[in-house]
Amino acid sequence: MPPELDQTALDDLRRRQPRFRGLEAGHRACQGCGEALAARLVMESIGPDVVVTNATGCLEVFTTPWPQSAWRVPWMHSLFENSAAIASGVEAALKHQGRDGTKVVALGGDGGTFDIGFQALSGMLERTHDILYVCFDNEAYMNTGIQRSSSTPHAAATTTSPSGKARMGKRHLKKDLLSIIAAHHIPYAASASVAYPADLRRKVRHAIGIKGPTFLLVHSPCPLGWAHDAARTVEIARLAVQTGLFPLIEMERSEVVGVMPIRDPRPVTDYLSLQGRFRHLFTEGDPRALEEREHLQALADHTIAKFGLRGAGPDPLDSDGADTVRRGGNSA
Numbered sequence: 001m002p003p004e005l006d007q008t009a010l011d012d013l014r015r016r017q018p019r020f021r022g023l024e025a026g027h028r029a030c031q032g033c034g035e036a037l038a039a040r041l042v043m044e045s046i047g048p049d050v051v052v053t054n055a056t057g058c059l060e061v062f063t064t065p066w067p068q069s070a071w072r073v074p075w076m077h078s079l080f081e082n083s084a085a086i087a088s089g090v091e092a093a094l095k096h097q098g099r100d101g102t103k104v105v106a107l108g109g110d111g112g113t114f115d116i117g118f119q120a121l122s123g124m125l126e127r128t129h130d131i132l133y134v135c136f137d138n139e140a141y142m143n144t145g146i147q148r149s150s151s152t153p154h155a156a157a158t159t160t161s162p163s164g165k166a167r168m169g170k171r172h173l174k175k176d177l178l179s180i181i182a183a184h185h186i187p188y189a190a191s192a193s194v195a196y197p198a199d200l201r202r203k204v205r206h207a208i209g210i211k212g213p214t215f216l217l218v219h220s221p222c223p224l225g226w227a228h229d230a231a232r233t234v235e236i237a238r239l240a241v242q243t244g245l246f247p248l249i250e251m252e253r254s255e256v257v258g259v260m261p262i263r264d265p266r267p268v269t270d271y272l273s274l275q276g277r278f279r280h281l282f283t284e285g286d287p288r289a290l291e292e293r294e295h296l297q298a299l300a301d302h303t304i305a306k307f308g309l310r311g312a313g314p315d316p317l318d319s320d321g322a323d324t325v326r327r328g329g330n331s332a
Contacts, residue, residue, distance in 0.1 A: 027070035028062040032230025034220035035136045045204035050103040055083035055112035058143040081116040083108045084124040106133045110151035111141040125184040138222040146225045150175040155292045163280035182251040189215040190250040195238035227276025239271040244300035261318040
């Protein structure tokens with residue numbers, strides 16, 4: 001036993017572990033997988049009385065290699081495009097049975113949410129099904145070979161948006177999905193990050209307690225697809241927030257009601273330089289590299305200004321702490 005961990009400390013650590021884990025350890029996720037961490041935090045926050053639908057993707061593959069499963073709740077594998085549609089059917093069936101207390105949660109990656117499954121998701125929201133939809137955003141189709149999605153950031157290199165003489169990675173901007181979701185006027189939509197687990201848990205508990213459709217977008221770094229050190233997953237996720245490239249916000253009926261302020265915004269280069277998918281942006285002597293870095297910095301600055309992120313919330317409720325701050329300074 002390490003000298004800094006005595007038996008009392010270990011016993012205290014065990015007591016503070018969640019009593020129920022809907023997603024157990026022992027699955028086959030890559031080392032440092034942000035999605036595995038995000039999924040565990042989400043399921044710990046929901047509890048056992050839930051039915052989960054899961055779109056094809058990394059999470060489905062590494063948690064259910066036949067005949068094994070890491071899930072301890074009723075779980076259904078859907079196609080890439082229809083996690084929301086399957087969840088809608090489950091919710092309707094539970095309602096018919098009078099089981100209003102059982103929650104329904106639909107899970108998907110950015111490929112199955114931003115792109116392939118968006119039609120089913122939009123329909124689920126418009127019909128006001130009582131479902132929490134969680135998108136684990138690792139910003140590419142990681143399971144099928146690291147192809148770009150509409151969530152992939154501008155200038156990121158993927159297997160279908162490589163960097164070369166013709167272009168510097170992906171030419172297009174990351175889709176602002178949260179605003180599109182909020183335009184459905186649903187009761188609650190929010191973004192979260194694996195770097196801030198307390199904030200993520202709170203948002204899950206808040207969303208699951210609301211009657212009607214809710215949506216959560218969770219930034220989940222991928223060491224393989226982003227080409228970063230597996231030990232730095234949480235650090236990189238935190239930098240995404242602190243640079244303004246991935247803002248943490250809450251929306252109700254299309255109105256922003258909460259943000260995580262950024263006390264001292266970090267330059268985007270602090271975030272980009274830790275990832276191989278942006279390696280080409282640091283090529284010496286290539287004027288395009290500087291131009292793209294400046295473009296990404298301008299995007300981050302615009303986001304900070306748009307949502308009023310600069311500043312400190314009630315200590316420690318900001319990006320140096322661990323929570324989103326409600327407008328007016330009250331944490332929720």
